[in-house]
Amino acid sequence: MPAIDLGIPHRLGRSLAVAAAVSMLLATIAGAQSLPRVEGALTMEEAVDLAREKSLRVKAASADARAMDSMRKEALAPFWPQLSANGYFNDQRMAPNVFNSAGNTMARNYQVFNADQTRDANLTAMYSLFAGGRDYYGYQAAARRAEAGREMRRGAEVDVAMQARLDYIATLREAENVRVTGDLLRDVEERLRLTREMFEAGRVPRYYLLRDEAERANALQMDAMARSRAEQALIAFKTTLGIDLSSPITLADPLQYTPATVSVEDGIRQAGETHPDLRAAVKQREAAQAEVRAAYGNYFPQVSLSYMYDGQWSKNRNEASMTADGYSVGVVVTLPLFDGFLRENAVNTAKARLDRSAQAEGLARQQIAKEVNQAALMLTAAEKSVEASRKGLEQAGEDFRVVKERFASGRGIQLEILDAQVSLTRARFNSVSALAEYNGALAMWLRATGRVR
Numbered sequence: 001m002p003a004i005d006l007g008i009p010h011r012l013g014r015s016l017a018v019a020a021a022v023s024m025l026l027a028t029i030a031g032a033q034s035l036p037r038v039e040g041a042l043t044m045e046e047a048v049d050l051a052r053e054k055s056l057r058v059k060a061a062s063a064d065a066r067a068m069d070s071m072r073k074e075a076l077a078p079f080w081p082q083l084s085a086n087g088y089f090n091d092q093r094m095a096p097n098v099f100n101s102a103g104n105t106m107a108r109n110y111q112v113f114n115a116d117q118t119r120d121a122n123l124t125a126m127y128s129l130f131a132g133g134r135d136y137y138g139y140q141a142a143a144r145r146a147e148a149g150r151e152m153r154r155g156a157e158v159d160v161a162m163q164a165r166l167d168y169i170a171t172l173r174e175a176e177n178v179r180v181t182g183d184l185l186r187d188v189e190e191r192l193r194l195t196r197e198m199f200e201a202g203r204v205p206r207y208y209l210l211r212d213e214a215e216r217a218n219a220l221q222m223d224a225m226a227r228s229r230a231e232q233a234l235i236a237f238k239t240t241l242g243i244d245l246s247s248p249i250t251l252a253d254p255l256q257y258t259p260a261t262v263s264v265e266d267g268i269r270q271a272g273e274t275h276p277d278l279r280a281a282v283k284q285r286e287a288a289q290a291e292v293r294a295a296y297g298n299y300f301p302q303v304s305l306s307y308m309y310d311g312q313w314s315k316n317r318n319e320a321s322m323t324a325d326g327y328s329v330g331v332v333v334t335l336p337l338f339d340g341f342l343r344e345n346a347v348n349t350a351k352a353r354l355d356r357s358a359q360a361e362g363l364a365r366q367q368i369a370k371e372v373n374q375a376a377l378m379l380t381a382a383e384k385s386v387e388a389s390r391k392g393l394e395q396a397g398e399d400f401r402v403v404k405e406r407f408a409s410g411r412g413i414q415l416e417i418l419d420a421q422v423s424l425t426r427a428r429f430n431s432v433s434a435l436a437e438y439n440g441a442l443a444m445w446l447r448a449t450g451r452v453r
Contacts, residue, residue: 037244041252044168045453047241051164052157052452054242061156068142068149075142078135081127082107088120107306115314115322122310129331132300133293141290148283155276160240161452165443167237172255173436174230180428181223187421188212188219195414208414215418255435257386260442262379267372267449275368275450281361288354295350298343302334371448379445382438389427389434396420396427 036054052058084107088099093116101109101124109124128135192212198204238245272278307329315321336343403420406412446453 035242035244038241038247038249041250042168043252044165046252047168047237048161048164048452050243051160051241055156055160055240056242058153058156058160061153065146065149065153068146072139072142072146075135075139078106078128078131079139081125084109084124086120086122086124088113088118090118090120092116109308113314115316117315119313120310121312122308125307127305128303129305130301130303132297132302134297137290137294137297141287141294144283144287144290148280148287151276151280151283155280158276158447158450158452162443162447163240164237165446166440167233167240168251168253169255169436169439169443171230171233171237172251172253173432174226174233175251176255176432177429178223178226178230180425180432181219181226184421184425185216185219185223188216191417192216204414211414211418255432255439257435257438258442259383260379260445262376262445264373264376267376267445268369270451271368271372271449272365277450278361278364278368281357281364285354285357285361288350288357292347292350292354295343295347298336298346302336304332306330306332368448368450371444375441375445375448379438379441382434382441385434386431386438389431393424393427393431396424400424 038050042050082105084101084103084105086101086109088111090097090099090113092113095116096112096114099111099113106128107124107126109122111120111122113120192209192215195204195208195212199206199209235245238247238249243249307327309325309327311323311325313321313323400417400420400423403412403416407414407417
């Protein structure tokens with residue numbers, strides 16, 4: 001097949017291609033959301049506030065809440081008069097014909113034209129006097145769903161606040177673990193230096209030197225892994241906050257034990273009053289109840305008031321043209337008799353949705369009670385773990401001190417130091433882990449009771 005020449009020079013075509021590629025790239029960059037950059041030290045409460053403000057999950061929930069509130073305002077439309085202005089330009093050779101206004105407004109206009117040519121302009125107004133409760137209960141359902149949307153937004157804030165706390169604690173824990181491995185590495189390197197001097201002086205066998213070198217390699221590996229986990233935890237924390245991952249932030253709060261007293265009964269009672277998940281489920285159930293009542297409105301008479309002002313010009317072949325104008329006012333009453341069981345099935349559908357909403361509310365209550373009990377149990381266990389790890393750390397530290405003194409005086413062996421150091425390092429890791437678990441349990445307790453702080 002011969003090539004087709006479009007008449008575009010090669011250089012111009014290449015320039016157009018480059019311009020198109022640049023335009024697509026700029027459109028992609030403009031479409032992508034840029035994350036805010038934050039600098040400086042953050043306390044845990046400041047991190048929670050920042051997450052509530054910047055988190056994309058909270059922003060998405062806010063958009064859903066606004067959409068539901070707009071739907072509530074849409075449900076107010078039947079309570080206002082409906083107006084439409086209509087114009088007809090008609091040319092026909094068969095009469096009469098029926099025309100109606102375009103669009104989906106409730107104030108629809110219908111015209112019957114008998115003349116060959118017709119020009120018509122009119123204003124039509126309609127107002128619903130009684131709709132069997134469909135409009136009222138439809139608005140009540142939309143209002144309850146709007147309230148549920150606001151509760152779901154608050155629920156997103158509670159979830160994000162808990163996750164921000166957990167990630168803050170995880171970052172602190174990994175930073176403490178880096179400190180532990182760093183201290184271990186420095187201690188092993190110092191012992192290796194002393195062992196090398198003693199070996200060169202002929203005071204210890206080569207086995208001691210080889211063993212300390214192996215311990216140093218192990219400590220280096222532990223320190224590298226700890227630093228990697230700390231960087232990963234910091235990235236996860238920044239992601240939860242919804243900020244730029246390159247933001248140079250530091251954590252101002254230490255990982256510490258703050259005694260707290262909790263009560264399962266008080267927690268369940270408070271959660272029942274304020275937990276956004278439960279409040280949203282209640283609003284959804286109330287909305288479903290209103291929808292059932294709205295569905296029954298289709299069995300009642302429908303009453304509307306209508307008004308139309310019309311001006312018309314018409315002309316038949318071989319006849320003079322005619323003009324007319326005037327108005328009409330009327331009340332329309334409609335009693336539905338049979339619609340192919342549409343109303344019956346609409347009621348059954350609404351009742352099924354109500355049943356589902358009621359079951360969802362019960363499930364939310366069960367889930368909240370479960371989370372409150374679990375958080376209380378975790379908090380109690382974590383409190384005991386903190387106390388146990390604190391005593392273990394004190395004992396391991398004292399044992400390591402005694403063994404070092406024995407070895408320095410020539411009454412101990414290297415294996416005793418290695419065992420004592422392993423025990424001390426494990427005790428420090430256990431202490432950090434216990435503190436992190438305790439603070440994490442506190443964060444989960446706040447989430448279980450439906451609180452941000």
